[in-house]
Amino acid sequence: MENSFDHIERYFNGTLSLDEVTAFEKRRLTDKDFDNEVNLYQQANKVVRAGARNRMKQKLDEIGKQQEAFTMVETFVKYRSIRKYWYAAASILVLIGLSYLGWNRMVPRNSVTTIAGLYDRYYENPGIDRVIVRSSEEGNIELNWNSALEKYSRQDYEGALTIFKSLLADTLFTYTSTAHFYAGVSFLNLNLPDSAITHFNRVSVSSSFAQDALWYTGLGYLKAGNTTKAAEIFEIIKQSEYNFKKKEVKEILKSISRLE
């Protein structure tokens, strides 16, 4: 039987010689028992093969379940790590935002803590280079005018004011807007902003000192502590089509709103 089994196996493995194959097939046709044995071998082989296939399928299904579990864990870990990074990124953004806000509140740009500080930042004493100094030979008014400007430039504001006032009282004096302007500035330097504002208001709108007078009026109100009036004046400058102090006015208005 074992020999016959081995013979059948060799036939199906294809290891028989051509003559042996011919003899094998001839025997199958004539020997019923042998043919039955061959059929049994084939059937048994099919049974084993089907079993092996099922076994492989079961193993693959198990691997599939493991892979699924692994994939789930992997996805979870990925999700967790991504979420962790998102939290970190969000925290950093919130921190940056809060720091920016805090910094802006604590140390605002161009920050001035008092009105006096604001005034000091923007106040510049106007020079007399724009004023025509008349020849002393022309008369008494010219002499006084030159003397007032000289005192002004030497920061003798009281002396300058006395002369400006006398000149302004003289009907023959023609540089009234200029005199009012410098008188106003002199009053500002003497810490008398209300008087200064009165003189600035008298500067003619057609004068070349009109824009300067408006600017110093605003500063005058600032010096007087009247931020509302100061803001009104600066707003006029801001709205005007052209003014040499437009840029400063924008800054000063922001500072005033912060101070308020």
Add this chain to the structure above:
Amino acid sequence: MQKTIEWFYHENYSLVYKMTGSHKLSKENTLDAYSDSITAFVENIRTLKFRGDSKCSTYFIRIFNNKCVDILRKKTTNRINENTIFLDDMKTEPILTNINEDQEDFSGFLEQLSEVCREVLMDWSDGYSMDDIAERNGLKNAHTARSKRYNCFQQLMEMLQKQNIVKPNPNVITDGE
């Protein structure tokens, strides 16, 4: 062999996602089709049905795709059947459909053998060497494994003979029977 199949399984696992998406199948169904496809793929290589006309990967994807389509068809048919009552079903017992020879349920025969017998026979069928079979099943050596395999196979053949399921060859010349 087993390691290679495992490697193949993991290597092509991304196809499961692709097929799940393209056929709109559940993950469970696609996984089932995937392991079925690998089994069929290995079997086709073993039985030389795969002739190497196309790339291995192409061939495998085609098998996998067909398996998925089969599941889809089965689902569609089930859906139709769920809503249809046939007169025949009402009159008679359900008729067993003709099972393809390759898909016959042989598990009963193998179950009657001992576990070692089953494993030795299946290992041999999977193409393991006698040395490997001996090692895998705790047998002394290759010679013992060979004897074991022979005895187990004989047991199986006897079982089949008792069940009388082997059809006689009609071409066999008999003495006037």
